[in-house]
Amino acid sequence: MTSNHTDCHYCLQSLRGRKYALREENAYCVTCYDSLFANPCEECKQPIECDSKDLAYKGRHWHEGCFKCAKCSRSLVEKPFAAKDEVLLCTECYSDEYSSKCFHCQKTIMPGSRKMEFKGSSWHESCFVCQYCQQPLGTKPLITKDNENYCVPCFEKQFAHHCYSCKKVITSGGVTYDDQPWHKECFVCAGCKTQLSGQRFISKDEYPYCVDCFSKLYAKKCAACKKPITALGGAKFISFEERQWHGECFNCAKCSVSLVGQGFLTRQDDVLCHECGSAL
Numbered sequence: 001m002t003s004n005h006t007d008c009h010y011c012l013q014s015l016r017g018r019k020y021a022l023r024e025e026n027a028y029c030v031t032c033y034d035s036l037f038a039n040p041c042e043e044c045k046q047p048i049e050c051d052s053k054d055l056a057y058k059g060r061h062w063h064e065g066c067f068k069c070a071k072c073s074r075s076l077v078e079k080p081f082a083a084k085d086e087v088l089l090c091t092e093c094y095s096d097e098y099s100s101k102c103f104h105c106q107k108t109i110m111p112g113s114r115k116m117e118f119k120g121s122s123w124h125e126s127c128f129v130c131q132y133c134q135q136p137l138g139t140k141p142l143i144t145k146d147n148e149n150y151c152v153p154c155f156e157k158q159f160a161h162h163c164y165s166c167k168k169v170i171t172s173g174g175v176t177y178d179d180q181p182w183h184k185e186c187f188v189c190a191g192c193k194t195q196l197s198g199q200r201f202i203s204k205d206e207y208p209y210c211v212d213c214f215s216k217l218y219a220k221k222c223a224a225c226k227k228p229i230t231a232l233g234g235a236k237f238i239s240f241e242e243r244q245w246h247g248e249c250f251n252c253a254k255c256s257v258s259l260v261g262q263g264f265l266t267r268q269d270d271v272l273c274h275e276c277g278s279a280l
Contacts, residue, residue, distance in 0.1 A: 008032055021050045041066050057088070069093055102127050118149070130154050143171060177208060189213050202230060224249035252276055
């Protein structure tokens with residue numbers, strides 16, 4: 001502007017007929033103003049004179065011609081841009097360098113656009129869809145199979161097994177018994193209803209029983225110790241004339257030597273080795 005003020009506030013030279021700049025109601029000639037107050041340009045380091053446009057961002061300043069993308073050098077004036085480690089980049093360069101890539105289409109997810117994240121990967125919202133019906137999954141419950149995502153209804157329709165007991169869908173886990181799928185919570189002892197998943201059990205007439213129930217209901221009792229004989233784990237037992245023994249209980253009633261695989265004699269309810277039986 002042309003001065004109506006008399007003198008420069010700093011050098012005291014007359015401002016009549018000269019351009020000047022105001023700062024805090026004081027008038028300065030252009031030379032003094034630039035030397036005292038002009039901001040240095042972040043790019044070229046030269047002062048941004050009062051007759052130049054000063055572009056500022058987070059306390060830093062640029063000439064209009066210096067305000068460019070650090071990678072492709074295109075002007076950022078009146079254009080969207082992003083900053084990374086104090087470096088200014090146009091949105092295209094920033095996306096190429098730092099933005100996530102969509103897991104489905106492998107294209108950049110542009111800054112400001114909505115992205116979906118699941119199991120450490122990112123998707124465009126429009127790419128995050130059910131593999132079967134192609135409807136957006138958004139934040140709805142989903143199930144993953146072979147790295148593909150499905151909405152729950154489609155997964156149940158295409159892949160899910162139905163529990164042999166309750167007939168409902170098994171969405172995860174489960175056990176197989178007699179070639180049929182079961183929920184873990186549905187696979188229980190036919191006697192006491194205790195869950196059998198991960199436990200030892202015995203089948204009887206196609207029904208599973210825990211060891212205790214099977215022993216109480218069906219197991220033969222050892223003639224020696226009177227405890228149930230379950231044959232779990234391939235344990236051996238001996239049967240003779242309607243009586244059964246645990247392998248470790250089938251001993252001579254007199255000298256206690258094992259009779260497993262040996263000849264033996266009987267006397268009333270006792271079994272005896274040949275030596276003890278002959279001595280009687």
